[in-house]
Amino acid sequence: MRDQLEGLVTQMVERGILFDEAVGEFEKRFIKRVLERTNGNQSRAAEVLGIHRNTLSRKMTEYKLDHRRGRSR
Numbered sequence: 001m002r003d004q005l006e007g008l009v010t011q012m013v014e015r016g017i018l019f020d021e022a023v024g025e026f027e028k029r030f031i032k033r034v035l036e037r038t039n040g041n042q043s044r045a046a047e048v049l050g051i052h053r054n055t056l057s058r059k060m061t062e063y064k065l066d067h068r069r070g071r072s073r
Contacts, residue, residue: 027059027063030049031045031049031056031060031063031065032063034048034049035065042056042060
């Protein structure tokens with residue numbers, strides 16, 4: 001996995017992806033995947049992510065993630 005991540009980071013740097021954009025996209029996809037695995041249970045997803053439930057709710061709004069099963073709107 002480390003090699004895959006290193007390759008991805010290299011590609012992003014070469015393509016001029018900004019740090020904030022990269023972090024945001026990673027965070028959005030990570031949250032979406034955890035929500036899918038918890039069948040949209042936000043309390044459980046927040047616990048798995050190690051963040052407060054309110055923080056998860058705010059990030060879901062920020063990334064326009066559907067409250068049902070983590071789908072993007």
